[in-house]
Amino acid sequence: MLDRPAVVEPLDDDKTPATFTGNRGLDQEEPLIFEIGRLDATGVDIDDPAPIATRLGALERNAPIGLPGLTEPETMRHYVRLSRKNYSIDAGLYPLGSCTMKHNPRSNEKIARFEGFADLHPLQPQSTAQGALELMQILADWLMTLTNMQAVAMSPKAGAHGELCGMMAIKSAIAARGESATRNVVLIPQSAHGTNPATAALLGFSVRVVPAAADGTVRAEAVKEALAPDVAAIMLTNPNTCGLFEREIVEIADAMHEAGGYFYCDGANFNAIAGVARPGDFGIDAMHINLHKTFSTPHGGGGPGAGPVVLSERLAPFAPVPFIRRNGDALELVEAAEGTQSFGRLTAFHGQMGMFVRALAYMLAHGADGVAQASKDAVLSANYVRASLRDVMTQPFGDRICMHEVLFDDAWLRGTGVTTLDFAKAMIDEGYHPMTIYFPLVVHGAMLIEPTESESKASLDLFIATLRDLARSAKAGEVARFGPAPRLAPRRRVDEALAARKPVLRWEKKTAAS
Amino acid sequence: MRYHPLSEADRNAMLATIGVSSIEALYADAPPATLLKTPLDLPSGKSELDVERFFARLAARNMPASRAPFFVGAGAYKHHIPASVDHLIQRSEFLTSYTPYQPEISQGTLQYLFEFQTQVALLTGMEVANASMYDGSTATAEAVLMAHRVTKRRKALLSGGLHPHYAEVVRTISRLAEDEVETMAPDIRAAEDLIARIDDTLSCVVVQTPDVFGNLRDLTKIAEACHKNGALLVAVFTEAVSLGLLKSPGAMGADIVVGEGQSIGNSLNFGGPYVGLFATRHEFLRQMPGRLAGESVDADGRRSYVLTLSTREQHIRRDKATSNICTNSGLCALAFTIHLTLLGEAGLTRLARVNHANAVLLAQMLNDVPKVEVLNATFFNEFTLRIEGDAAALVERMAARGVLAGVPVSRLLPLVGLDDLLLVAATEVNTQEDRDAFVAALKESL
Numbered sequence: 001m002l003d004r005p006a007v008v009e010p011l012d013d014d015k016t017p018a019t020f021t022g023n024r025g026l027d028q029e030e031p032l033i034f035e036i037g038r039l040d041a042t043g044v045d046i047d048d049p050a051p052i053a054t055r056l057g058a059l060e061r062n063a064p065i066g067l068p069g070l071t072e073p074e075t076m077r078h079y080v081r082l083s084r085k086n087y088s089i090d091a092g093l094y095p096l097g098s099c100t101m102k103h104n105p106r107s108n109e110k111i112a113r114f115e116g117f118a119d120l121h122p123l124q125p126q127s128t129a130q131g132a133l134e135l136m137q138i139l140a141d142w143l144m145t146l147t148n149m150q151a152v153a154m155s156p157k158a159g160a161h162g163e164l165c166g167m168m169a170i171k172s173a174i175a176a177r178g179e180s181a182t183r184n185v186v187l188i189p190q191s192a193h194g195t196n197p198a199t200a201a202l203l204g205f206s207v208r209v210v211p212a213a214a215d216g217t218v219r220a221e222a223v224k225e226a227l228a229p230d231v232a233a234i235m236l237t238n239p240n241t242c243g244l245f246e247r248e249i250v251e252i253a254d255a256m257h258e259a260g261g262y263f264y265c266d267g268a269n270f271n272a273i274a275g276v277a278r279p280g281d282f283g284i285d286a287m288h289i290n291l292h293k294t295f296s297t298p299h300g301g302g303g304p305g306a307g308p309v310v311l312s313e314r315l316a317p318f319a320p321v322p323f324i325r326r327n328g329d330a331l332e333l334v335e336a337a338e339g340t341q342s343f344g345r346l347t348a349f350h351g352q353m354g355m356f357v358r359a360l361a362y363m364l365a366h367g368a369d370g371v372a373q374a375s376k377d378a379v380l381s382a383n384y385v386r387a388s389l390r391d392v393m394t395q396p397f398g399d400r401i402c403m404h405e406v407l408f409d410d411a412w413l414r415g416t417g418v419t420t421l422d423f424a425k426a427m428i429d430e431g432y433h434p435m436t437i438y439f440p441l442v443v444h445g446a447m448l449i450e451p452t453e454s455e456s457k458a459s460l461d462l463f464i465a466t467l468r469d470l471a472r473s474a475k476a477g478e479v480a481r482f483g484p485a486p487r488l489a490p491r492r493r494v495d496e497a498l499a500a501r502k503p504v505l506r507w508e509k510k511t512a513a514s
Numbered sequence: 515m516r517y518h519p520l521s522e523a524d525r526n527a528m529l530a531t532i533g534v535s536s537i538e539a540l541y542a543d544a545p546p547a548t549l550l551k552t553p554l555d556l557p558s559g560k561s562e563l564d565v566e567r568f569f570a571r572l573a574a575r576n577m578p579a580s581r582a583p584f585f586v587g588a589g590a591y592k593h594h595i596p597a598s599v600d601h602l603i604q605r606s607e608f609l610t611s612y613t614p615y616q617p618e619i620s621q622g623t624l625q626y627l628f629e630f631q632t633q634v635a636l637l638t639g640m641e642v643a644n645a646s647m648y649d650g651s652t653a654t655a656e657a658v659l660m661a662h663r664v665t666k667r668r669k670a671l672l673s674g675g676l677h678p679h680y681a682e683v684v685r686t687i688s689r690l691a692e693d694e695v696e697t698m699a700p701d702i703r704a705a706e707d708l709i710a711r712i713d714d715t716l717s718c719v720v721v722q723t724p725d726v727f728g729n730l731r732d733l734t735k736i737a738e739a740c741h742k743n744g745a746l747l748v749a750v751f752t753e754a755v756s757l758g759l760l761k762s763p764g765a766m767g768a769d770i771v772v773g774e775g776q777s778i779g780n781s782l783n784f785g786g787p788y789v790g791l792f793a794t795r796h797e798f799l800r801q802m803p804g805r806l807a808g809e810s811v812d813a814d815g816r817r818s819y820v821l822t823l824s825t826r827e828q829h830i831r832r833d834k835a836t837s838n839i840c841t842n843s844g845l846c847a848l849a850f851t852i853h854l855t856l857l858g859e860a861g862l863t864r865l866a867r868v869n870h871a872n873a874v875l876l877a878q879m880l881n882d883v884p885k886v887e888v889l890n891a892t893f894f895n896e897f898t899l900r901i902e903g904d905a906a907a908l909v910e911r912m913a914a915r916g917v918l919a920g921v922p923v924s925r926l927l928p929l930v931g932l933d934d935l936l937l938v939a940a941t942e943v944n945t946q947e948d949r950d951a952f953v954a955a956l957k958e959s960l
Contacts, residue, residue: 022816033629033855042861044596046942049867052874057892059723059730061761066636069858072598079626079852083607086614086622090606096615103517104610107562113600113781116573121586122785123921124577125913131575132784145554157648157786160828160840168690198828198838202659204692207833245543276541281548300603300845301623302613302805303646304787320686336928337682344686348589348651348679348774349785357569364568367559370515372550376537377520383540384528401532401540425618434616439829456519457528484813489618492813496617499810499822503799505642506632 027490030081034507037068043075066509085490086301087433093455093463097405097436097448098193098241100271100293105365108297108358117357122349126332132353133331137324139360143289143310146371147270148280151316153309153323155351159268160195162288162307163235165320165346167199169286169311170233170262172318172343183232183261189218191242191440196235196266205232212442216242216397216407220251227259237266238282239273239403241440242396243382243448253283262286262315270294271452272379272404275372285312291352295359306355317341322350377453378404381460385449388464392471396443404452410445418474420445422482429488430466515559577918579782583948583955585876587896587939588726588921589650589677589752590785591777593865594943599779599852603845613805613841617820618812623844624819627807630851637757637854638749638771639764640793644804646847647790647839650774651683654720654750656792656803656837657770658684661718661746662693663801663836669694670718671711674701675725677752678926684720700927702889702898702935704729709739716743718770722750723763726926727937728893730760737767746770754778754791754850755941756894758866770794779853780846789846800826803837865942869895873940876949880938883953885960889935896939898923902960905936911959917951 022029054060070078087094094101112118120132140152153169156162167186174183186200189210197207210226213219218236234256238246246252253263265279265287271294273279279287291297291306299305311319321342322333337344366374379402386406390399394411410420424434424447436448451460473481486492520528525537534540541549560568579592586592603609607622614620614627627645634643647653658670670688672681672695681697688695698706704727708719719740723731733749740747749763751773763771775789776782794802800823808822828835857865873895881888885902901908905922912919923935940949 030625032625032632034632037855037858039859042858042864043598043856044861044865046861046864046868049864049871050875052871054870055874055877055890055892056760056870056894057730057732059732059761059892061759063765065758065762065859065862067633067854067857067859067862069860070855072596072856075852075856076598076602078855079602079608080605082622082625083602083605084622085619085625086607086611087616087619088607088609088611090610094612096612099612101610101612105517107565109604109609111566111569114569114573115578115580116576117569118781118783119578119580119592120576120784121579121584121592121782121918122590123588123925124579124586124918125910127910128577128913128918129784131572134575135569135572142556145556157652158839158841160838161648161652164687164838168686171690193840194827194829194832194835195838195840197833198831198835201833201835202687202838203690245541247543247545250545250548273541273544275554276550277544277548278550282545298609298845299612300609301611301620301627301842301848302844303841304648304789304843304846305841306787335925338929343690345679345682346652346686347683347786348649348677352786353784354781354787361565361569364557364560364565365517365562366515368554368556370518370559371556373515373518376540377518377525379540380520380525380528380532380537383532383534387532401534401542403540424616428616428619433612433619453518453520457521457524459519460528486618490621491618491816491818494617494812494818494820495810496820496822499808499820500825503806503823504809505799505806505822506628506635 028081030078032507033068033070033078037070039064039068041069041071043070043072092431093459094433095435095449095451097450098268098439099436100450100452102296102452103454104296104298108361111361112354112357117353130331133324133333135360136356137331139356142363143308146274147287147310148278149310150313151311151319153311153319155320155346156288156307156309157347157352158303158305159288159290159307160199162309163195163199165309166264166286166288167203168343169315169318170264171203173315174232176341183230185230186232187223187226187234189236191240191442192235192237193241193266193268200235216244217246220248220255223252224255227255231259231261233262233264235264235266237268239269243402243405243407245403249282268293269404272375274375275368276375285315291355291359295362297355297358304352304355306352318343320344320346374453381451381453381455382406384460385451385464389467392468405448405450407443408447409443413474416474416477417479418482420447422485423470423474425485425493426470426482428486432466583917583951585920585938585940585952586918588926588937589679589774590782591753591939591941592782592943593777593941595779595853596856599849602852603849608848614821617818621819624807626848626851628809628819630847631807633851633854634791635793638793639762640771641796642799643793644802645807646842646844647792647804648843649786649788649790650752650772651680653772653790653792654680655684655687657748657772658718658720660770660801660803661748664746664798665717665744667715667717669715670720671716672697673708673721674698674706675704675727675729675731676720676722676750677726680750700930700932702727704731708736712739712743712745714743716745718746718748720748720750724753724756724894724896728890728897730892730894733763733766733768748772753895755866755869758862759870760894775850779849787843787846789843789850801836804839805842868942872942872944873897876940879949879953883956895941896937899936899938900934901936904933908959912955915955915959917955919952
């Protein structure tokens with residue numbers, strides 16, 4: 001007879017009995033593949049290899065790898081059970097500020113799987129991939145038109161990779177001017193995404209922090225004070241990570257250019273202004289576009305993304321290879337940097353084709369008007385949340401219009417015994433993914449809410465009513481609702497400190513002693 | 515617009531709550547001159563049917579791998595993907611979830627990342643692996659940067675058998691980060707003497723096996739020479755299936771193992787998205803870039819998973835971070851781990867044997883063609899042909915005959931005079947008919 005599994009959760013609620021299996025009805029426990037798989041099990045039928053004399057020299061493996069296998073039915077069940085322990089945008093509102101969780105149309109998935117795109121090799125003859133190159137060209141044209149910029153680098157594989165690409169173009173332009181030795185500082189606002197300083201540092205720049213004004217935006221005056229002949233560029237996000245439009249952006253760009261530097265705009269929040277305003281008109285030189293945020297490619301547990309970079313005329317010559325060029329009736333990929341000013345190659349192939357298809361499908365479905373409406377609805381929804389919660393929660397920079405995300409802080413929670421983290425975890429019991437918390441770093445107990453254009457008014461109203469009830473409860477001192485939360489999720493609060501102190505990063509076979 | 519749930523009445527009610535008269539008023543902080551007054555010169559929205567038709571027309575102008583005898587490799591490989599892999603990764607709870615910042619409702623993602631890390635560590639013969647990089651080439655660049663941090667030296671030596679695109683990615687980032695790189699000449703027959711070039715100024719030596727020309731490389735002696743000089747050995751692979759049949763880089767003494775995981779579970783996708791694999795030894799853990807899932811317990815003592823060691827990452831360490839990576843290739847890692855779970859050790863070994871056998875059969879047939887020579891002494895599922903004439907032109911002529919024959923070396927290494935070399939890959943998808951078609955088209959095209 002089987003023993004009760006070693007890990008059985010005690011349920012502190014006496015109305016819910018503990019179970020033998022650890023399962024709770026539809027919420028089923030699932031061991032690791034290493035605990036249920038067998039070295040001789042497989043879920044794939046593969047023909048016998050032809051008899052041959054091998055050509056492996058002395059390098060054939062002579063020890064087992066230790067990889068378990070599952071049959072197909074076991075595999076289906078393992079991953080279906082795991083999937084049920086995840087929240088997702090298809091299951092509910094996901095108000096993650098700065099991350100942007102919007103509807104993921106399945107038509108995009110269907111098209112990305114057309115064999116004419118999914119089953120295409122990056123190095124097959126270009127004459128046999130003209131449709132793919134044309135798709136990239138059409139997407140590039142959309143991105144240039146939406147931003148009023150002169151060139152696009154398509155190969156960056158994610159937003160942060162796009163930042164790297166943009167800053168590489170800037171560094172190359174500075175080198176071409178012969179100023180590498182003297183221009184080695186990048187200005188970055190305190191509120192910036194952590195990727196910005198990390199990107200600058202990776203390329204050997206030192207970072208000079210620009211403080212934000214009391215209203216959460218960067219003043220042109222502060223930029224001018226930080227400007228010196230050693231400044232290569234500024235990295236500014238607009239709209240910024242506090243959900244605010246940088247009002248003095250044009251003046252900041254002018255000041256940078258006058259001082260001989262370049263303007264990198266972090267395009268993470270382009271979805272607030274796409275179709276409404278063009279970054280090229282702000283005076284920027286480079287901006288990455290997180291296709292997954294603005295043009296809805298699924299996040300898939302954290303990726304893949306895609307981060308094409310639009311470039312100004314000044315930076316266009318330095319764009320990485322490969323890039324597309326028209327040659328008579330055909331399109332061709334320029335794959336070698338020799339004989340150009342290109343800074344070189346950023347990744348093995350041409351970029352995230354699978355993401356390009358999804359993003360372009362989203363654009364074509366919307367059209368120009370639809371893209372603009374999406375941006376406007378995202379901004380409208382965020383402001384609706386702000387206006388509906390401003391009497392019960394506090395905003396760090398006062399009550400002013402925001403862009404596509406609204407930022408609250410924890411001033412209103414002081415003295416209640418409830419923290420931002422507690423509040424976030426209590427949202428889980430209500431069936432919501434928490435908002436972004438503790439970001440941006442400049443705000444204490446930040447709660448950054450981004451509802452996006454995908455939510456109906458009814459959905460927003462229920463969300464608002466839920467937050468209002470939680471706020472009431474916190475202020476009424478009902479700490480029992482918050483401290484132990486979440487109670488109803490697949491897991492209660494996970495000990496993150498333990499995971500970091502004693503890292504267990506892979507399964508190990510248990511020895512008899514342990 | 516079918517994706518927009520708000521009606522005009524909803525919008526008006528929401529504006530009334532906010533206390534403004536129009537959505538345009540919400541853009542009051544933008545400099546007025548920058549707000550668009552006229553519509554952009556872009557098409558208007560299309561129905562789902564019309565969007566699908568549009569893409570079907572574009573797709574029809576491409577020749578997909580499944581429609582031709584297909585032998586193209588050089589860093590991306592056509593393999594069969596079991597239907598259950600795609601079915602599972604399309605489950606909403608995986609497809610439309612975000613980075614698992616809230617572990618209590620992200621255990622599905624966190625557990626599969628933990629399983630993925632374990633599988634990658636086992637496959638590569640290393641102690642720890644991270645939870646996926648963008649692709650093999652960027653993972654290689656990250657490995658070089660990590661070797662600099664570990665050794666406090668800033669010069670890398672790249673083997674001439676390293677995929678030229680990978681070498682270019684390393685050189686690009688190194689040049690801009692003002693690090694040094696020495697690259698050996700293209701090494702067609704795996705004859706280069708790396709050991710003679712290793713000294714105590716190097717942070718790392720980067721060697722690929724099977725190399726870009728298909729040769730298998732014994733890393734043992736190179737590893738010894740690296741360690742004697744305080745340098746790290748970075749081992750690279752572009753064909754993950756090869757690990758099912760070959761000695762692991764870890765067993766041969768590598769310190770960091772990076773590679774491309776596309777071959778397992780992921781489509782060709784014209785170059786991306788792919789999934790980078792990255793594994794190393796425990797002692798270098800805190801210098802490793804990228805996300806990590808770790809085991810912990812929840813408030814009830816139940817085993818749980820969580821993203822961990824984030825104190826190395828950009829959002830905390832900012833300009834002191836191990837890398838600027840903020841995302842991962844989570845869904846591609848999921849496809850990889852599902853396919854590998856379906857295969858198991860038994861299936862992977864068999865798949866690798868079929869790949870090797872098909873390549874050996876093809877090499878024998880091609881070597882018998884006049885004016886064609888197979889250059890490799892050893893190989894897994896890819897090898898180099900020397901042909902009479904220009905390989906790029908030959909590939910075009912064969913494509914016109916409906917056979918996608920391989921990658922001309924001149925496409926990877928222009929301007930170095932290797933125009934008569936062709937890289938040819940075989941996998942389990944190639945049949946005897948495919949091989950016969952290859953030989954026939956080759957004879958007619960030479």
